[in-house]
Amino acid sequence: MKYLKLIRFQNLLLLAxxxxxxxxxFLKxxxxxxxxAHWQYALLVLSTVLIAAGGYVINDIFDQDTDEENKPEKVIVGKSVSETTAYYIYAGVTLVGVSIGFYLSNLIMRPGFASIFIMISALLYFYATNLKQMLLIGNLxxxxLLSFSVLIVGVFDIFPATAxxxxxxxxxxFSILKDYAIFAFVINFIREIVKDMQDIQGDTSQGMSTLPITIGVKWTTKIVAVLLVISTVVLLIYVNAHLMVNELYYATIYALVLVVAPLLFCLVKVWNATSKADFSQLSKILKWIIFFGILSVLIVTLNINHNA
Incomplete structure (x- = not known):
């Protein structure tokens, strides 16, 4: 169980x-x-999951001191799992993930695509070691990375089959996938800023330069509120232009209830959020918004098939 917690198996299941x-x-x-083919796509999912698992492990290795202060009850590396073992796990899952990506790239006659997996793995490593300490760079x-896990479906499953x-x-x-990737990017970016507010105490002691540390929690909550307003307005425009206009009423109700309404709740909640518990709750809600937002592609597709 400790190894499953180390690789954040719940997040990996969500990604898969x-x-x-x-x-x-959606596509099928x-x-x-x-x-x-089905088994080849399973390998693509496995590759993505393994590389993401490596990212979680290497992040925990370099975050031991920060996590000890921010969330001591969740620290695994250095306690239940040794740092040496964690490095072996990181190297193993990352190497297997990149190798699978190399195999798939050659399978679809696009060997250059193998560089995608190498770059993602490198970005995860540099995030853990350097990027997360830079203002907004780590958040971005x-x-x-989450948004690209959406786009990679199109890169490997749509693009090579295009004639x-x-x-x-x-x-x-591919354009629809791109829209969902943008949605995942924006909401996860907001969530990462909220998590920085949640972890401000430990991040400060480690000399990090997150947005809450740089400009303060009060101003950061205002920025998050503005981002939530913009996201909600854009999402409402998108729902009206693509769902309401095409009489996809089930999908419209789904989007309003499970995506837009929680966003509005977060907008109200963030104005009065001051404690670690408040920001933790906001982070969890934003995570569910991403989940239900992604799941909406199934609801939209079923609604289209129902109307056909």
Whole structure:
């Protein structure tokens, strides 16, 4: 169990679920011809999960002092798992993940795509060692990594299967994936700032330069509020333009209840948030917003099929 906690198995299951939803709850439900066979797509998911697991492990290795102050009850490296063992786990899962990516890239006749897995692994390492200490850079890096786990579905499953006769359809499918990737990026970026407010005490003692440390919690909550307002307005415009106009009423209700409403709750909550518990609650809600936002692609697809 300690090893599952080390690699954040719940987050990894969420990541795998997200990628499975985009293929089987979106592309396959619309009978889109994809590039990868089922077992090959399973390898893509496995590769992504392993590289993400490596990112969690290396982050815990370099965050031992900070975590000891911010969340001592959750510290694993140096307590239940030795630092040496953690390094072995990091190296093992990352190497296997990159190797699978190399294999898949050659399988679809795009060997250059292997560099994607190398760059993601490198970004995770540099985030743990340097980037997270820089103002907003670490937040942007984490948000980008989650959004790219959405885009990689299109890179490996849509792009290689695109030809002249299906280019219009495939471009539309990739564009929808891009929209979801942007959504995941923005909400996760906000969540990372909220987590920085939650961890401000330990981050300060470690000499980090997060946004709350640099400008204070009060101003950071105002920035988060502005970002939430912008996100909510844009999302409402998107729902109206793509769901309401096309009479996808079930999907519209789903989006309003499980995505927009929680965003509004976060907006109200952040104005009065001051304690670590407040920011922890906001972080959890934002995580669920990402989950339900991603799941909406299945609801939208089912609504489209129902109306057809």
């Amino acid at each position: 679920f997200m990628q499975l939803i985009f293929r089987y709850g 439900l619309q009978n889109i011809e994809t590039a990868l 890096a984490v948000a980008f 002249d006769d299906n280019r219009r359809t495939m471009t539309l499918m």
